[in-house]
Amino acid sequence: MHWPNHPHRKHDELMRFLGDSAPVTILHMQAAERYQLLRESGPDRLIHVRIYREWWEQESPEALARWAARELAYLWHDPRVLVSPANEQNIELVGVGPGWIDTLGAAWRKALYAKIGKWNLDFWRELDRLVPDRKALALWSALADGHDAEPGVPDSEYQVPEIREACEYVDVLASHPYGKLSQGPHTLPGGPDAFWHMLRPWRPAGTGRPRDPGGILAQFPGKPHFVSETGTFVHDRREHAAATANALRMLAFRASGDGVTLGVTPFIWDSDPQHSLNIIAGNDALVGRLLALPRATTTAPLPIARTRSVPPPRVPTPAPGAVTPLASGYRPHVVRRGETLYSLAGRRWKEIRVTVPLEDARQLEVGAVVMIPDDIRS
Numbered sequence: 001m002h003w004p005n006h007p008h009r010k011h012d013e014l015m016r017f018l019g020d021s022a023p024v025t026i027l028h029m030q031a032a033e034r035y036q037l038l039r040e041s042g043p044d045r046l047i048h049v050r051i052y053r054e055w056w057e058q059e060s061p062e063a064l065a066r067w068a069a070r071e072l073a074y075l076w077h078d079p080r081v082l083v084s085p086a087n088e089q090n091i092e093l094v095g096v097g098p099g100w101i102d103t104l105g106a107a108w109r110k111a112l113y114a115k116i117g118k119w120n121l122d123f124w125r126e127l128d129r130l131v132p133d134r135k136a137l138a139l140w141s142a143l144a145d146g147h148d149a150e151p152g153v154p155d156s157e158y159q160v161p162e163i164r165e166a167c168e169y170v171d172v173l174a175s176h177p178y179g180k181l182s183q184g185p186h187t188l189p190g191g192p193d194a195f196w197h198m199l200r201p202w203r204p205a206g207t208g209r210p211r212d213p214g215g216i217l218a219q220f221p222g223k224p225h226f227v228s229e230t231g232t233f234v235h236d237r238r239e240h241a242a243a244t245a246n247a248l249r250m251l252a253f254r255a256s257g258d259g260v261t262l263g264v265t266p267f268i269w270d271s272d273p274q275h276s277l278n279i280i281a282g283n284d285a286l287v288g289r290l291l292a293l294p295r296a297t298t299t300a301p302l303p304i305a306r307t308r309s310v311p312p313p314r315v316p317t318p319a320p321g322a323v324t325p326l327a328s329g330y331r332p333h334v335v336r337r338g339e340t341l342y343s344l345a346g347r348r349w350k351e352i353r354v355t356v357p358l359e360d361a362r363q364l365e366v367g368a369v370v371m372i373p374d375d376i377r378s
Contacts, residue, residue, distance in 0.1 A: 008270035009281040023263030027052045048082040056086045065126035079135040085123045086141040089116045117162030132342045142174035158219045172224040175201040181232040189250035229267040238285045245289035256296035
């Protein structure tokens, strides 16, 4: 569930819904107060902390990373925390409305997406430079669906090179699949248009359109995934409580069995009037139905930070019978699971010899051979 973004109603019901395992999305300014509560009530709970700034374009990604490394230091060593530095950057733009991007030509749209991709990549590269032993998972800053980089090619924003590079760098993808129940049940799971709305991340390539590259999961097969927002846009309507609860149930069970989705957090338990259509707590009928839903348990394994997203250094295999000379003053070390250059050598990590240049103290593959100075004991 997405945690309320202001003082909220039905706190006891919210905690009952979350239990000891349901994932949570929470804004960073609430995390200092609520993180410990959520972790104590659910030691294995996934907690997604969304860094919130009103206008991402006015933020230097490197400066924001330096702030996050310092102010969110209590999060970076929790492997069951996900952090995203922004949200729906393709519609949260200074001085224009949410649909402004759709008025642009293809070249301008691609330029905007290139800027978004580079911004995210710059944030995470700087954060990882400052926190080289990060355990928390880097989460992609989810985009709003339906604003294609190339008109007529759905989800083509993920084909923009800078977006692809950023998505490949982070540990976990994120999406915001919404149904539009006010337009009819055809947009919900089980409906004929579900792959264009509430099941959009799971859309296979070529669905209905020859150039369709598929949803985000088809374009990044096997990549871990987190649904950080979802819903039907009629959470406030009592007459739609049954349909909304059933749609969320079907989405949760679709996600739980795909092998990559780590969790789902519907938007939003309670909020200010800006999100009145999404508020769950004000609809007693919907609250009751959600509390009665059966639990969906994911089959997806929890990734280790960065192990799936950064190409690791590869040690060439020697020719049969070849002898690999050892550098004087160094000893070979076979990398084990969870080891990083920093964990092996601390501040002297740059003295470790590898077969390719590294700019990051965490780019190591299990089974790789590195050379460690003899006077460093790991």
